[in-house]
Each structure stands twice: as structure tokens, then as C-alpha cells.
Amino acid sequence: MEKQQKVLVAGASGSLGLEIVKLLNAQGRPVRALTKSDEGKEKLIPYTNDIWKADASNSEEVANITEGVDTVISALGNSVSLFTPNEKSFYKIDFESNRNILRDAEKNGVKRFVYTSIKGADVEKDFAVARSHKLLEQALHGSGFDYTIIRPVGFFSGLNDLMIMAKRKVIPIIGDGSAKTNSIHHADLAKVICGYADEGPEVIEVGGPKIHTRLEMAEMIQDTIGGRVVKVPEVLADIGLKLPNFFEDIHEKLDYFKYVTTTDMIGEKNGDITFKEYLANLDKNQLP
Structure with a gap:
């Protein structure tokens, strides 16, 4: 029987990474999982006994993490939620952490790298949230690896901020709300990513x-949670973004939020879970 190739999943205890680990485990593939917390380790124990607890932004902590690994799947990245303060910058996590793993993969002869980027990583405007993904994409382009870059157009969970605001009775929409998207559930995205574990296109935008x-x-959120949809003119949002930047992390997230909510963000259709189903099954008590 042919030996199953080992897969390293970085960001393995996040909502997307955990779904990837579960799917690979169900397929009988050996998995090495990278997480930075004890809590994350507890989540992963049912699916693999090969768990590294390390901070990938420190290259020494992930030295030789790819030894014996054939494929790296990275779902490692900072939160874009306005309600989740990031301990480190997007550059430190989204770029440097992934670059450290990529360099280790080069040293250890890894065959393939599958990277979860973000739609907007290739646009001309230099959004801080997307810039670090762009840098890692460029590193992959020049690496000589067999790779696939997956750019999700957005996660359903990425709209949890609007649901949190809905609990506070306001659902803000920048502009007239006409921009379109086909956001995806993280479980459906995990299926797409695992489908490209062995081969796939260099870049694909997934919805x-x-x-x-x-x-x-926004109206679906209103019907499910309550609150009132409020349209914020783009000019007012622009003025807000030009105010003194006391909280850089929030400022960077708001800048990207304006872009994604006023621009069509549409990718290849995948999955079965709809946004309405996501809302119906959401535990609203878990929202702060």
C-alpha cells in the first residue's frame, strides 16, 4: 500500500484550519498541526498526535517543522475583526510567520505549498490587511515550489462584526449596499483547500x-438578530479614515472593510452552505 504523504497545517486550530485538519484526518492522511496555544492544542488532539505548539513569527520555534512533510497547507493569518485586537501586526503574522514556514519548507524539500491568501491581495491600492498576503504570494511566485494560492472572497464569519453591531441595534453599510459578493462558509472553503492538497492552479479566487x-x-442579519440597517455615505467613511490614527490596527481593518463592502467580491462558486443557513445555525450567545 502506498504511504500517505504527510501534510503540515499551519494555523490548525483556527476555524478554517481545524476544518482542514478534520477533513485530512477523515481521508486518512497523516497531519502535523501547528498552533500557538494550549487551547488550540486541546482542539487538535482528537485528530492528530503530531502537534507543534509554536509561534511561527519566531523562526527558531518552527525550525524543521516541515521535516518529513510533503505538503504545507497554511491557514495562518491575523483576525480582520474590529472586535478582536491583534497582538502582532498583519506583516508579522500574515507575512513573516508564513515566510518562516516557507523557508523551512525550502530547506526540507517540501513538494507543495497551499496558501490561503485574501481577495484584494493583487489590487493596486496598498491595503495593510492585504499587503502582507501580497508579499507572501510574491515569495511563492519566486520560490520554485509547486503551489496554489487560494483567495477567498470573504468568510461568513467575517460578517460577525455586523451581527455584533446588530445586537447593539445598528447594522452599518458603507455606500448604497449594491456591491455583490458570494462569501463562503469556512467548512466549505476547507473542502476546496483539501481538494488542492496534491495539485491545482497557481491562483484561484473562491466564493x-x-x-x-x-x-x-445586512437585511438577512436584521431579520435574524434585529437592529436597523444604516447606510453610511462613502464620503463620511473616507473622512473617518483620515482622522488621527490612534489605533493603527482598527484603522487598517476599517480601510480594508470599506474596500470589500463597496467593491464586488465574487469568486468561483463552491460549497452548499448558504448565508441564511449560517445565520440560522449561529449561536448568538457566542457574540459579544
């Missing part, structure tokens, strides 16, 4: 099964 306008999605 979910249904296209909605931003206004339609």
Missing part, C-alpha cells in the same frame, strides 16, 4: 454558492 448584495446580507 460560496450564492451571490448577494451587501444590503441583502
